[in-house]
Amino acid sequence: MSERIALDLLDPKAVRKRARTVAIGALIVAAAFGGLLGLLAGRTAGLVTAAIFAVPLLLLAWSEARRRVWLEGHVLSVRAFGTRSVDLHTADQLDLLVTDVRGTRTVGLFVRGGGKAINLALAIYAGTGGREQGVLPLRKLADVLAGRGDAPGLVFSELLVAQLRAEARGLAAADRPLYKLGSLAPTGRLAQKLNPEAISRFVATLDQS
Numbered sequence: 001m002s003e004r005i006a007l008d009l010l011d012p013k014a015v016r017k018r019a020r021t022v023a024i025g026a027l028i029v030a031a032a033f034g035g036l037l038g039l040l041a042g043r044t045a046g047l048v049t050a051a052i053f054a055v056p057l058l059l060l061a062w063s064e065a066r067r068r069v070w071l072e073g074h075v076l077s078v079r080a081f082g083t084r085s086v087d088l089h090t091a092d093q094l095d096l097l098v099t100d101v102r103g104t105r106t107v108g109l110f111v112r113g114g115g116k117a118i119n120l121a122l123a124i125y126a127g128t129g130g131r132e133q134g135v136l137p138l139r140k141l142a143d144v145l146a147g148r149g150d151a152p153g154l155v156f157s158e159l160l161v162a163q164l165r166a167e168a169r170g171l172a173a174a175d176r177p178l179y180k181l182g183s184l185a186p187t188g189r190l191a192q193k194l195n196p197e198a199i200s201r202f203v204a205t206l207d208q209s
Contacts, residue, residue, distance in 0.1 A: 002073035005140050009121040009131060069120060071137070074144045076111060078118050086113040088144050093117075094152045095193045098185040103127075107182040109141075109156065110193065122160075123178045130173050138164050155200050162206045177206060 069078045077085040091113035099106045104126045108119045123132040133141075138160045146157035159177055166176040173179050181202060185192050 005071045005137055007069040007071055007076075007120060007133065007137050007141075008067075009124060009133060069118075071140055071144065074147060076118055076120060078120075084116045084118060086111050086116055086118050088113075088153075089148055090114075091148075094145075094156055095196070096156075096181060096199055097191060097193050098182050099191045100185065100187060101190065105182045105185070107178045122163075123182070125173060125179055125182055130179070132163070132167070132173075132176075132178065135164060135167065151200075152196065155196075155203050158203050158206070159199070162203070177202075 067078065067080045069076070071077075071088075074089045075085050075087050077083055088111060091111045093110070093112035095110040097108045097110040097119055099108070104124060106121050107123045107125070108121045110117065110119045112118075121133075122138075124130050132138075142157045142160040142164070145153045145160070147153070159181075162177045181194060181199065184198065184202075185194060
């Protein structure tokens with residue numbers, strides 16, 4: 001039986017704390033809008049409005065608190081309300097996805113296969129620091145991606161190996177490959193996929209350095 005490797009970038013306690021903050025904020029916003037509309041249009045309208053604002057945000061908070069990501073063999077899985085799994089060896093699509101929210105950039109491996117998609121956070125950066133996946137998860141991911149035997153798999157595998165080498169050399173976050181790639185994405189966009197050819201050229205440059 002394959003070993004299950006946890007790929008949760010943030011500590012579960014921190015995730016639950018953030019989810020509670022979102023839930024409290026949702027209730028405050030819902031109460032404010034519901035109370036205002038209740039004064040203008042009656043109690044029923046106020047309650048409906050409160051529910052419209054509260055329910056989606058509470059579901060988001062609950063999903064965030066439950067979210068777990070892991071790698072078992074060459075199958076990547078994520079659990080929230082249910083569980084989605086993608087076999088990395090047969091995935092149809094591999095991309096590097098960069099999200100930018102109020103100056104905090106998340107660099108993720110976006111995979112799609114079997115009609116399902118997962119965005120695996122590889123690193124989160126704010127300023128010149130951040131948080132990255134550990135040595136064991138990156139090593140396992142690199143091995144699994146190399147096992148695909150195709151060009152995209154090899155490129156991403158080499159990228160993760162270069163990240164491991166940078167960490168082993170004690171380089172600052174700003175000098176590591178994932179940070180540099182994340183910096184290539186233009187600002188002002190919530191989420192964007194980096195051009196595969198640009199990633200390949202970048203990785204080739206790392207090989208030459």
